Amino acid sequence: MTTQPAQTVSDGELFIDGKWVPSASGATVDIVNPATETAICKVAWGDASDLDRAVQAARRAFDQGPWPTLPAKERARIMFRIADGIEAAGEELALRETLDVGKPISFTRGFDVRAAAEIFRYYAGMVEMLEGAARPAGARSLQYIRREPLGVVGAITPFNFPLNLAVNKIAPALAAGNTIVHKPADQTPLTALKLAEIMAEAGLPEGVHNVVLGDGATVGSALVEHPGVDKISFTGSTATGKRLIAAASATLKKVTVELGGKGANIVFADADLDAAAQAAFQAGFFNTGQFCMSGSRLLVHRSVHDELVAKLTAILDVIPVGDPLAEATVLGPLAHRAQLDKVLEYVAIGTAEGATLAYGGEPGHEGPGFYHRPVVFTGATADMRIAQEEIFGPVLTVIPFDTDDEAVEIANGTPYGLAAGLHTRDLKRAHNVAGRLEAGIVWVNTWAAFENSTSFGGYKASGFGRELGPEGIEEYLQYKTIYVNVD
Ligand code: NAD
Numbered sequence: 001m002t003t004q005p006a007q008t009v010s011d012g013e014l015f016i017d018g019k020w021v022p023s024a025s026g027a028t029v030d031i032v033n034p035a036t037e038t039a040i041c042k043v044a045w046g047d048a049s050d051l052d053r054a055v056q057a058a059r060r061a062f063d064q065g066p067w068p069t070l071p072a073k074e075r076a077r078i079m080f081r082i083a084d085g086i087e088a089a090g091e092e093l094a095l096r097e098t099l100d101v102g103k104p105i106s107f108t109r110g111f112d113v114r115a116a117a118e119i120f121r122y123y124a125g126m127v128e129m130l131e132g133a134a135r136p137a138g139a140r141s142l143q144y145i146r147r148e149p150l151g152v153v154g155a156i157t158p159f160n161f162p163l164n165l166a167v168n169k170i171a172p173a174l175a176a177g178n179t180i181v182h183k184p185a186d187q188t189p190l191t192a193l194k195l196a197e198i199m200a201e202a203g204l205p206e207g208v209h210n211v212v213l214g215d216g217a218t219v220g221s222a223l224v225e226h227p228g229v230d231k232i233s234f235t236g237s238t239a240t241g242k243r244l245i246a247a248a249s250a251t252l253k254k255v256t257v258e259l260g261g262k263g264a265n266i267v268f269a270d271a272d273l274d275a276a277a278q279a280a281f282q283a284g285f286f287n288t289g290q291f292c293m294s295g296s297r298l299l300v301h302r303s304v305h306d307e308l309v310a311k312l313t314a315i316l317d318v319i320p321v322g323d324p325l326a327e328a329t330v331l332g333p334l335a336h337r338a339q340l341d342k343v344l345e346y347v348a349i350g351t352a353e354g355a356t357l358a359y360g361g362e363p364g365h366e367g368p369g370f371y372h373r374p375v376v377f378t379g380a381t382a383d384m385r386i387a388q389e390e391i392f393g394p395v396l397t398v399i400p401f402d403t404d405d406e407a408v409e410i411a412n413g414t415p416y417g418l419a420a421g422l423h424t425r426d427l428k429r430a431h432n433v434a435g436r437l438e439a440g441i442v443w444v445n446t447w448a449a450f451e452n453s454t455s456f457g458g459y460k461a462s463g464f465g466r467e468l469g470p471e472g473i474e475e476y477l478q479y480k481t482i483y484v485n486v487d
Helices: 048-063 072-088 090-101 105-127 162-175 190-201 216-225 238-251 273-289 302-318 337-353 404-411 427-436 469-474
Strands: 014-016 019-021 028-032 039-044 133-135 141-149 152-156 179-183 209-211 231-235 254-258 264-267 297-301 356-359 375-378 395-401 419-423 441-444 477-485
Touching (some): 039 190, 072 105, 072 190, 162 179, 190 209, 273 419, 337 356, 427 441
Parallel strands (some): 152 231, 419 441
């Protein structure tokens, strides 16, 4: 693996009420490049008092306007300009995301930045379509329904898709007329800061969008507990989500939680095995396995098990793992040290549980950087920890099955229910099995295919609420019935 030269970006501050400000305490932290373990820049590190200033700014911007009361076409115009601004700053956004998260640059350019601009356009186009409804009433009365914004939205995002997951919340929340306080992930806040600059330059009024950096236990908790916040939109782990739901109940906030996953990717005996192996690679290792919708359990019909595993490991043999700034790289490092430690821990757990290391098992890297090459466990049973618990790294657990019913039972046999997939040439089987899988999204003969209209979200311990698509904007609207007596 090559080692990239030290790359930096400008230091960052908090963005509150349309201004860049230091934290009240003056605290800063270094943001670390996971490929080199060197500092990329310093950022201001907020606390509850910074968060309070941001909430007050967002509150004023909502209560006094003009954002929620702007004509729809004006709101849409600003959002279209934000999309243009994201594209114009695409190279810088891609570089920030690559340096911060360790994602390959071809991917941050080709997916993260492109999708962020497209999602803004998708919801900008929806602003003028937010119709209400009229309902039957007496001859001398009128009944109609308005769809109104919720108020101040607190957006809390994880480290693995910093730009995209922020935009999944910010774009529909703004389209619906809300104002926002965003708390990005502790480890990867750099694109959130650039996005704030782009949004301000596009003409978003002061206070409508605020960014407070800081750790989850301090700034995240303060956002969840703040009485001036109407809704929390959270993406992160199931453990944090549970704590957050309990904390939000004190002020009866509306909450949506997009949580962890342990997706099952099922390969039936009649599948196109070359295509299924490619999909299994995407499902297991996309974003170095740091993907909530990963198919980290590969369920394979016993009759094609060995052939499929051989095809998959042949792909792994030639996949470029290394410097995320190199154009050819497909898998970069883990995003931070704790993720690498977690991968090492689960490799040891799987081995101790008696699964077979069919591929990899060592980091395969010396020198700086949180790299770990792909790992494939075979001979696993559905009750093992490597088959039940979210690892969030490049570790795939392969489980054989004999019947369709058994595949469905294993697939549904974890607490999670985010994503699932299946590979078959049999149309009836595809629809029948897809209907039985407990997951918010099911892919047939593919994995991780997305359109802006592809809404996703959890069943079971993977959370509730949906992002993207028309469902995504519903999470930021409330309905008001107005009954008018005209007698
Ligand atoms: P995490 O739960 O550790 O942190 C997520 C965010 O919550 C961070 O910004 C963190 O600072 C904040 N936070 C931490 N404690 C908090 C508290 N007490 N109150 C409020 N906020 C708090 O998750 P992570 O490690 O950053 O991300 C990985 C997890 O996210 C995985 O479980 C993954 O599956 C999940 N994820 C889910 C989706 C989805 O759409 N369902 C998408 C991406 C990631």
